[in-house]
Every structure is written in C-alpha cells, then in structure tokens.
Amino acid sequence: MPPTIPNRQWTSHLNGISNLTLTQTTTSHPATNEVLVRITAISLNYKDGETISGQFNHHAAVSLPSTIVPCSDAAGQVWEVGDGVTRWKKGDRVLALPYLEYKTGRITQEMLGSGIGSSGKGVSCEYRIFEEDALLPVPESMSDEEACTMTVAGITAWMAMNGQRPLGSPGGQEEVVLIQGTGGVSIQGLQIAKASGATVIITSSSDEKLARAKALGADYTINYKTTPDWDVEVLRLTSGRGADIIFENGGAPTTAKSFNCIRFGGLFNAIGYVSGKVDPKDEEKTNINVQAIRKNVILVGMLNGPRDRVVEMLEFYENHGIKPVIDRVFKFEEAKEALQYLWSGSHFGTVVVKVP
Numbered sequence: 001m002p003p004t005i006p007n008r009q010w011t012s013h014l015n016g017i018s019n020l021t022l023t024q025t026t027t028s029h030p031a032t033n034e035v036l037v038r039i040t041a042i043s044l045n046y047k048d049g050e051t052i053s054g055q056f057n058h059h060a061a062v063s064l065p066s067t068i069v070p071c072s073d074a075a076g077q078v079w080e081v082g083d084g085v086t087r088w089k090k091g092d093r094v095l096a097l098p099y100l101e102y103k104t105g106r107i108t109q110e111m112l113g114s115g116i117g118s119s120g121k122g123v124s125c126e127y128r129i130f131e132e133d134a135l136l137p138v139p140e141s142m143s144d145e146e147a148c149t150m151t152v153a154g155i156t157a158w159m160a161m162n163g164q165r166p167l168g169s170p171g172g173q174e175e176v177v178l179i180q181g182t183g184g185v186s187i188q189g190l191q192i193a194k195a196s197g198a199t200v201i202i203t204s205s206s207d208e209k210l211a212r213a214k215a216l217g218a219d220y221t222i223n224y225k226t227t228p229d230w231d232v233e234v235l236r237l238t239s240g241r242g243a244d245i246i247f248e249n250g251g252a253p254t255t256a257k258s259f260n261c262i263r264f265g266g267l268f269n270a271i272g273y274v275s276g277k278v279d280p281k282d283e284e285k286t287n288i289n290v291q292a293i294r295k296n297v298i299l300v301g302m303l304n305g306p307r308d309r310v311v312e313m314l315e316f317y318e319n320h321g322i323k324p325v326i327d328r329v330f331k332f333e334e335a336k337e338a339l340q341y342l343w344s345g346s347h348f349g350t351v352v353v354k355v356p
C-alpha cells in the first residue's frame with residue numbers, strides 16, 4: 001500500500017471566493033478508530049461564503065487559521081478503516097457531523113472549536129479522515145447529493161421546529177410557522193413543517209420562488225419586497241394571533257417585524273442574519289440574532305443539532321418520504337462558481353458540489 005493517497009483540496013485564505021485555490025496534496029491512511037472517507041457530495045451554506053470572505057467573526061470561541069479547507073457538510077463513502085473501527089466497513093455511505101464533538105444535548109462553547117470548514121479542516125476535498133463516531137449512515141432513500149444537505153441546513157430547520165420538544169417527540173400540528181426566505185434552511189423548514197401538519201407562511205423577494213414554495217406545500221406566501229410590512233400581513237393571516245414558530249433568518253432588518261408578528265409565547269428561532277449583522281439604524285448595535293447565536297442562549301439561539309437529533313430527523317425524512325430540494329449541482333472543479341452562485345442568493349433550496 002502506498003504511504004499516502006493523492007488528495008485534491010480547495011483552500012481559502014479568508015480573502016474571498018474568487019481567491020479560492022485548488023491544490024494537490026496527499027492524505028495519510030486512517031489511524032486507530034479513524035475512517036478515511038472518499039467525499040462524494042458537498043452541500044454549501046451561507047456560512048461557507050461568510051467564512052471564505054473573512055466575515056465569520058462573531059464567535060469569540062472560534063479562532064480561524066489563516067488558511068482553511070472550507071465547507072462542513074459532506075456525504076461520502078468509507079474508503080478505508082483504521083484498527084479498532086467497528087461501526088463502518090469499506091463502501092458504507094456516510095455523512096459527517098459539522099461539529100465533530102457535538103453528539104447530544106446543547107452545544108457548549110468548547111464544542112464550537114470542533115467545527116469543520118472553520119477552525120478545523122473542512123470537506124472541500126476528495127478524501128478526509130474522521131473519527132468513527134463523527135460519522136452517520138446515509139439513509140437508503142437519499143442520494144449522496146441529497147444527504148449532504150442534512151447536517152447544517154436540515155438539522156437547523158429540524159431544531160427550529162423540534163429542538164424545544166423532548167427528543168423523540170416531533171410535533172407541529174396546529175402550529176403556524178413563519179419562514180423567512182427560500183434558502184437551504186428555509187426550504188427544509190418548509191418541508192419538515194408541512195410533513196408535521198403545520199400551516200406555513202413563507203416570505204421571499206421573488207414571486208417565482210414563492211410559486212415554487214407553494215408547490216412544495218406552503219399555505220401562504222408573502223413577497224417581502226412588494227409587501228415590506230409583511231409582519232402586518234402575518235397578523236392578518238393569523239387573525240391577529242401571530243405565528244407560533246418563526247424562522248428568523250433575516251437579521252437586522254427583520255427582527256423587529258418578527259417580534260411584531262410572533263404570537264404570545266411563540267418560539268422565535270434566531271437563526272440567521274442574511275441581510276445584516278448590525279442594526280442599520282445603529283451601527284454599534286449587533287443584531288439580536290447574532291447576539292443570541294453567539295452564546296446559544298434560549299432566545300432560541302439556534303446552533304446546529306446533535307447526532308441523536310440528526311438520527312431522529314433522518315428517520316422522519318424516511319418515514320415521510322421527504323427529499324431535500326437541490327437547486328443546482330456543480331462539479332468539484334467548479335466549487336468557486338458554486339459558492340459565488342450561493343452567495344448571489346439566486347438559489348432555491350440547496351446548492352451542492354459533486355466530487356468525482
């Protein structure tokens with residue numbers, strides 16, 4: 001056996017997507033309890049564009065090296081197993097956890113440092129070694145391209161819906177869920193909420209995307225560009241009661257409106273900040289979503305989900321026959337174009353890179 005295996009990987013100096021470089025390196029063989037995975041599909045997230053552009057700077061506990069291998073969500077195939085590995089064999093299809101140490105309960109500050117594609121080496125490569133318990137099986141019903149969307153976009157949406165309920169008791173019936181935008185987290189949120197029996201209101205800047213959301217089961221759609229007072233519309237649609245659960249993705253310009261249209265005792269999931277981290281009216285004031293996420297406070301500051309919740313979610317997807325929506329699949333060599341496409345916000349659902 002040759003001592004190393006050739007391994008192409010994308011690297012970033014945190015200076016923008018256009019400066020990503022594809023380099024030829026090598027990987028070693030797996031050590032005890034390790035598994036060498038041949039990456040087959042990578043899902044791209046907003047966070048990846050942010051990290052590569054040097055803007056992922058709101059977690060004091062996460063220190064980034066000056067050069068990183070970006071991206072955290074991948075599916076792949078077990079290529080080689082080290083001594084002592086009991087869970088996996090060559091050929092198994094697997095998913096990687098984006099926070100390698102986050103296995104159950106709530107994430108701790110220390111676990112943030114186990115994030116991959118940021119402090120730790122990411123998955124935009126052909127091969128990567130993982131500890132065996134950082135991997136999960138790919139559900140039979142999903143392709144690798146579909147499965148790789150589950151560990152950030154999927155689990156974030158899952159936790160927004162179910163993270164406050166006891167493990168093993170997904171609910172949703174009778175609830176009105178307000179989802180902002182039509183990106184990766186939002187569309188998985190729509191699918192989960194509809195399969196749970198909830199009523200979904202979704203917002204977007206695009207009527208065409210809203211029509212697609214409607215086709216996926218959204219009950220009500222609001223264009224937040226042509227209806228800037230979308231909070232008032234949510235109140236109207238809910239007879240003044242407000243939404244039970246909000247996927248707050250917008251950040252600075254949307255939080256006040258979300259508070260306006262959430263019901264008394266509702267669940268405000270502070271998930272994102274796609275339209276700004278700072279308050280446009282007060283540059284000194286970091287947006288509430290960012291503050292909530294930073295300390296994972298019970299606002300709820302949503303910060304990914306643990307292994308047992310991923311297992312729970314994958315079962316739910318299997319049982320309901322849910323297929324994650326993939327907007328476009330790019331080739332590995334086109335990762336830059338894929339990230340630029342994601343960063344432009346033109347997509348609906350998830351953008352995936354396929355590794356040969």
Ligand SMILES: NC(=O)c1ccc[n+]([C@@H]2O[C@H](COP(=O)([O-])OP(=O)(O)OC[C@H]3O[C@@H](n4cnc5c(N)ncnc54)[C@H](OP(=O)(O)O)[C@@H]3O)[C@@H](O)[C@H]2O)c1
Binds near residue numbers: 270
């Ligand atoms: N806390 C966590 O654990 C966690 C995990 C995953 C993601 N996130 C965060 O969640 C956010 C979404 O992530 P993602 O990966 O799903 O992003 P994405 O796929 O890049 O989605 C971006 C979408 O956001 C929508 N958007 C932009 N401005 C908006 C506004 N003012 N109001 C409503 N929607 C708006 C747009 O939808 P339209 O084109 O339809 O207008 C855009 O397509 C990001 O901020 C990300 O950092 C957090």
